[in-house]
Amino acid sequence: MQSILEAGPAALDAPRLTTSQVRRAVLASVIGNGLEWFDFLIYGYFAKTIAHVFFPVHSSFLSITLTLATFAIGFVVRPLGGVVIGAFADRYGRRRTLSALIVLMAASTLLMGLTPGYATIGIAAPLIVLCARILQGLSVGGEFATAASMLTEYAPPGRKMFYGSFQMTSQAVALLLSSACSFLLTTQLSPASLVAWGWRVPFLLGALVGPVGFYIRHKVAESPEFVQLRKRLGHAPRQSLRTFLRERGDAALCAVGVIAVGAATNYLWHSYMPLYVERQLHLPLKSALLGTAVSGLIGIVGYPLAGKLADRFGAYRLFFPVTIVWICAAWPLFAWVLAAPTPERVFAAQMIATVVLSLMSGAHPGMLTQLFPTSTRSTGVALSYNVAVTLFGGMAPLTVSTLIGVTGSRIVPAWYLIVSGLISLVLVAASASGRRLVREPDARPTESESA
Template structure:
């Protein structure tokens, strides 16, 4: 198995580090805001942009339109990841945020099916594909930039800011959806209200581009480029990465599987399931997403710090196992007593446990691969895992619930993802935590 080359300690100015953290987090936050609000308004968008269908068929169309972006994500991830590993993190991230913003703006401006017919459906699919392509490269390139600016003993803590940006975006998206659903009439909501968050989200693109254009290239990547010019290094092809790094790919894929499944089932699907199948008010259901997201926002930096101090495996593994065990009784409680209290309890408890494997996951993925293939390696596993276990999760769980007649089927889906996550953590390369290193050198 190929070994990773280690880089000497690099001196980084605090101001440069702050700019890099902000620029990395803002694009990732935009990605998750866009995906969060699309899930919140996916049923309305499907009614307005696609041919008329009955209730269950409309829900399937809504989740399919949500999931199409994840089918294209692996292609965007690999191509943009390879670009980031060649042209640099800064160039890739600047292009990505503009593409993402363009897709969001297209959703907000597309006329309805009643106005332009099937062209509306085609434009929504095109916009989702553009979002998916750009989002495919966002997490990997942004995380590479973030971790390459992080101090050696704080990589889990700094990496946890990516999870925080996701949680904040879900909270903002859920809050926006709640406010619109509770303060607009159905006619206003369907007429123009649902477009507002997409138009707002598209404005973040130019702002993010300006911030990213002022950030210096990742110092670790820049140092690699200098070494390459002095002593040329062969870059691995996609097939070479798969051949030389099988353990890293499989381990990180397992971590991505449980992370994305917990996100798209716990934060996105369950509120929609509660409103569509259990009869909860749609606005109230959004409060569940907000509650869970706020718990993640608060907890992820703490779990990142704990992983730096005590090691990732000790932090991630117990929480994964407990999450898999409690998923069934928590969901059963919601199904048997579908009210706001049981939904918020499901989201808060789930999010608390999720934070212990969300917080350290970005650093775990980034450190699995050497700098010259870091963006590409992360893009492969993150987008493949997000497609199979995340983006298609609402569609798969809707189908499972319909075919089996078991409204607790999502709990079994979560349990299956936990098994993959546990295998990934056990296969993960261990590194000595900072506290243990300090005691050994004392």
């Protein structure tokens, strides 16, 4: 196996990689992303319980809103973390950055699990939770981009989308584990035990991944493409944010479009769905958690399959038909569930959404890294990915919950998905980068003179 580099003379000097080196790089890249998603999903699943523990106000609507706002704040700071950490990864390497990120993520997860409730330490409790979310938001701001860069830079020729899809597969594994853990806790513990200590167990278990992840990441070799770039330049790549926006602004807008509809779908159907099922459909939480666990199983198979299809036919050529189908299906799917809310209909809708999401998002890491050269790849992916996930994903539960409370309409999630899908189509179609990659699926960006 060997890595593919940007076109140029340095590609001829690319080192050969052993199978064990590639496997170690894949594991090192995906383990932190899995921890990130495990924590995020657990927070969403236990939003009602967390609201009771940390935000015990008289209005249940206000309590949930404060909990979701704390959830959202982790996303608000993600673009800042993405720019800072992405620039660090582009300058000093992927391996060093990933090692530091896993420590910070594990620490913030542990803080969530150990913080006493409002009844014990008063206002300090929600403030500590807020700090934990901010720390996590800053760390995960650079996690996806740096890990995706590492994966695709280790990928052999013609398999970048497939290798990148393992980043999404780690989310599916986290989805399966977090939903299974939540299902067991909610069905085996009494409500009092769940509030007292049960909800903390997943956060504490998640924090245990940190030391293992650090060890694995510390042992992995640096990305071969980054090593070749440093060798060719003779110094660390450097580029100002202003120069990046001027030279890569079109690619960044295209990347936001790629991610927007997938982020909205992911967070609504996986993170927000348990709360929606409880509060809007008045069904037990386990009705959503069972479907979410099965969704994780589907994603584990579906994401790599989507990556293979994207390598074969062109990821940007598949993007438009899949997104259009989802836009057309979103409203009928929600309307069907709302017409007669039952656990069976919720489960069926979750399966449909998961299949579409797998086809839509499996190639996302590869699609984003394909837009930027090695010297600015982590910065470009981090900035565009985090802006899109913050606006369309992280804010989705709060936005949808608030709109439902204001309008009284339970069909709001469908309209949210439709609008997100239309924005995605417009941004990708309007960008020169998107149109070029539809025509030439294997096109690669060239390094700028300022690198």
